[in-house]
Amino acid sequence: MELSSQKKTFLKILSALIILTALNTRLLAALLYGAGRTDTPMPFCCRVIEIFCFLLTLYLNFFPAFTIHKTSTTRSKILEDGVLLLQIFLATASAEIVLCLAVWLLRLPLDAGLGITFSFSLRTGTLLFWVRYLLLALLTELALFWNGIIRVYATSVQLGIKWRVAGIACGMIPIAHLYVLCRIIRIAGSEVLYENEKYILNQTRAETQLCHTRYPLLLVHGVFFRDFRFFDYWGRVPAELKRNGAHIHYGRQQSAASVADCGEELAARIRQIVQETGCGKVNIIAHSKGGLDSRYAISACGAANLVASLTTVNTPHRGCIFADYLLGRIPDKICRRVASRYNKTLCHFGDHDPDFLAAVRDLTASSCQYLNAGLPDDPQVYYQSVGSKMNRASSGRFPLNMVYPLVKHFDGECDGLVSTDSMKWGSDFILLSVPKGRGISHGDMIDLNRENIPGFDVREFYVDLVHNLKEMGF
Numbered sequence: 422m423e424l425s426s427q428k429k430t431f432l433k434i435l436s437a438l439i440i441l442t443a444l445n446t447r448l449l450a451a452l453l454y455g456a457g458r459t460d461t462p463m464p465f466c467c468r469v470i471e472i473f474c475f476l477l478t479l480y481l482n483f484f485p486a487f488t489i490h491k492t493s494t495t496r497s498k499i500l501e502d503g504v505l506l507l508q509i510f511l512a513t514a515s516a517e518i519v520l521c522l523a524v525w526l527l528r529l530p531l532d533a534g535l536g537i538t539f540s541f542s543l544r545t546g547t548l549l550f551w552v553r554y555l556l557l558a559l560l561t562e563l564a565l566f567w568n569g570i571i572r573v574y575a576t577s578v579q580l581g582i583k584w585r586v587a588g589i590a591c592g593m594i595p596i597a598h599l600y601v602l603c604r605i606i607r608i609a610g611s612e613v614l615y616e617n618e619k620y621i622l623n624q625t626r627a628e629t630q631l632c633h634t635r636y637p638l639l640l641v642h643g644v645f646f647r648d649f650r651f652f653d654y655w656g657r658v659p660a661e662l663k664r665n666g667a668h669i670h671y672g673r674q675q676s677a678a679s680v681a682d683c684g685e686e687l688a689a690r691i692r693q694i695v696q697e698t699g700c701g702k703v704n705i706i707a708h709s710k711g712g713l714d715s716r717y718a719i720s721a722c723g724a725a726n727l728v729a730s731l732t733t734v735n736t737p738h739r740g741c742i743f744a745d746y747l748l749g750r751i752p753d754k755i756c757r758r759v760a761s762r763y764n765k766t767l768c769h770f771g772d773h774d775p776d777f778l779a780a781v782r783d784l785t786a787s788s789c790q791y792l793n794a795g796l797p798d799d800p801q802v803y804y805q806s807v808g809s810k811m812n813r814a815s816s817g818r819f820p821l822n823m824v825y826p827l828v829k830h831f832d833g834e835c836d837g838l839v840s841t842d843s844m845k846w847g848s849d850f851i852l853l854s855v856p857k858g859r860g861i862s863h864g865d866m867i868d869l870n871r872e873n874i875p876g877f878d879v880r881e882f883y884v885d886l887v888h889n890l891k892e893m894g895f
Contacts (some may be wrong), residue, residue, distance in 0.1 A: 428770045432506065437512040440565075442511075443474030444558050445520065474622045478561060482568050485509070487766060494620065496576045502764075503572025507606050510565040511599075517558050536704060546587075556863040559842040573605060578871045579612040581604065582890075615873050619880070623664050631664030634895055636702045636729045638662065639694065641672035641687065643709025644780050647771055648672060656868025661880040667887055670694050670703070674727055675772045677763065679779035683710075684717025695727050702729040705894050707884070708785060708867050709839070712736025712806075716796050725799035729895045731847070732886065735836050735866050740789030741841040743824070744781060759834040768864070803895065804847030808885070809836050812860035818870055821862050837861040853877065 471766055485502040541776045543845035574585060584605055590595040629684035640655055648655065648671045661671050674686040691703055705728055707715040712733030718724045719731065747755070760777035798839050799803050814825045821837030841852060853861050855876040864870060868879045 423553065431527040433508055433512075436485070436508050437516070438507075439474050439481065440509065440513045440561060441470060441516055443478045444517065444561060444719075444829060446471035446474065481509070483577055484523065484563055485569075488529065488757045490876050494616070497616045497620070499572050500576040500609060501577065501617075503569045503618045504606055504609045504613060504705075506569030507573065509603065510562060510569060512604065513565070516564050517562070521555075527880070556576060565848070567732070570605075573609045577609045577612055578817055579608055579873055581870075581872075584608060604724045613875065619882045623661075626665070631884060632662050632890045632891065633666030633668075633886060634704055635667035636704050636895060637670055637694070637698065637700050637706045637782065639670050639672060639703040641674070641705055641707035641711035641715050642676075643707075644784070645676055647883070649678050654867060654869075656871050657880055658868050663884060665884055667885075668700075672711060672714070674711075675775055676767055676770070677772070677773070677775045677777045677780040679776060680710070680717050680783045682776070682779070683714035685722055687714050687718040688722035691724045691727050702727050703731050704887075704890055705731045706883075707731065707736065708734045709736055709863065712738065712782065713783065713789070713792065716798075718794075719799055719802055720796040725801050728802050730805070730890060730893075732890075733804075733836065733844075733846055733864050735839050735844055736806065736846065737784055737839045737843045738789065738793065738806070738846045739840075740786035741784055741828065741832060742786045743828045743842065744785040745787055746831060748785065786843075790797075798847070803893070805849040805851075806823055806844055806846040807840075807851045807857065807866070808841050808844030809853040809861035809863075809866050810834050810841050811837050811862050812855065812858065815859070818862070821864060836861065836866070838863045 485505040534535065544757075570588070573580065583602070587601050588605055591601045640648060642654045646654050653659070663667060670690075672687055673690055674683040678686075694703060695701060705715050712731075713736060715728075715731055715733070719728050733817060756778060763777040764772075764775045783792070788816055811821070811825055814822045825835065825837045826840060828835045828840070832843065834841045836844075844850070844852075853866075855861060855874070858875060860875065863875070864871070865874060
């Protein structure tokens with residue numbers, strides 16, 4: 422079982438005291454046994470304590486949370502150790518600074534009331550004492566800091582580029598570096614707590630197999646991305662679903678091509694899965710343009726009898742008016758130049774015949790109107806849709822934060838790319854929103870940035886979504 426927060430706090434304090442004792446045993450011995458003479462030989466008992474505490478300090482650098490039982494993954498364990506080291510660094514460095522200031526004030530003769538006068542004026546051996554003391558303190562604190570910050574930078578997902586860069590940029594700026602370090606500790610500490618709670622939740626419900634559906638899942642990516650090479654399109658979602666019993670396959674269609682071409686690829690992929698696994702049917706969960714590709718595969722390519730359900734996520738079923746506007750405004754020469762460069766690049770990433778312009782044109786409102794007329798829903802398949810919306814431009818990462826105002830102007834409430842009205846399709850529609858704060862963007866719905874959003878747990882949402890499919894018999 423995980424230790425309580427009170428016990429963890431106690432262990433952090435204990436670790437800090439061990440380090441402070443190792444650094445200051447010689448100084449305390451001079452005060453207690455040498456009447457303030459720092460060149461006085463240190464008693465044997467103090468020397469033993471000093472050596473013992475330095476050994477513990479060395480051990481703490483390798484195993485910071487040596488008495489704290491962990492419950493999460495190896496990455497989270499390393500991250501938690503890094504956070505603990507930074508917290509100890511802050512506590513001990515602050516204490517050392519206060520102690521040095523206090524000793525500086527005591528450098529003048531001061532009567533302690535016991536007939537002992539403390540004087541830290543420079544005399545034979547004193548300078549060497551202080552050089553040794555300050556050097557040990559500096560090396561110890563640097564070891565704690567760099568050990569902790571490297572662990573955090575290497576393992577934290579939530580820290581992001583912003584705070585990593587801020588930590589480097591403000592490293593030598595007084596006050597600013599303390600503020601940034603505290604923010605880094607706070608962000609990384611919250612991530613550790615969140616991941617540990619998620620791990621415990623999955624452990625407790627492991628036997629229930631919430632996502633073990635009758636038919637396997639087929640995750641279908643959207644436009645301009647691939648879902649199985651070089652980049653995990655669905656972020657942390659597939660692993661979470663698998664931990665809860667799901668069997669997952671991927672669409673593997675091209676990143677950019679017409680709906681018709683991608684639909685044919687998906688239909689072939691569905692037949693391949695059914696033939697190889699003998700599963701009979703699949704449950705499709707498709708994001709963005711992948712929803713249109715999936716509908717085409719079902720209604721125009723004869724895959725309806727192999728599909729149990731289709732769940733579209735933030736799919737522009739009625740297109741984007743903003744896309745019509747852009748294609749009408751941007752010169753044809755520029756469009757072709759951009760398309761040519763994209764097509765050449767994506768050929769190196771797995772696309773055999775990419776068509777940038779065809780993909781973009783099929784996302785316009787005019788094209789989707791024509792497409793919908795020729796793709797009626799098949800009664801054999803259960804259709805449902807999911808959508809989300811952003812609350813403000815700053816809610817999304819680049820480039821969604823840039824295009825959000827324009828999309829909202831042309832299409833209304835949106836996720837940064839697709840309007841909420843365009844997302845609706847099928848028997849049921851779920852609109853996800855966070856009442857206060859950032860909202861939920863197009864990329865957030867596939868965990869694109871691996872970001873823990875207050876008020877919205879993307880991994881848990883998909884677990885619930887797939888569990889509902891299981892309860893419906895799919």
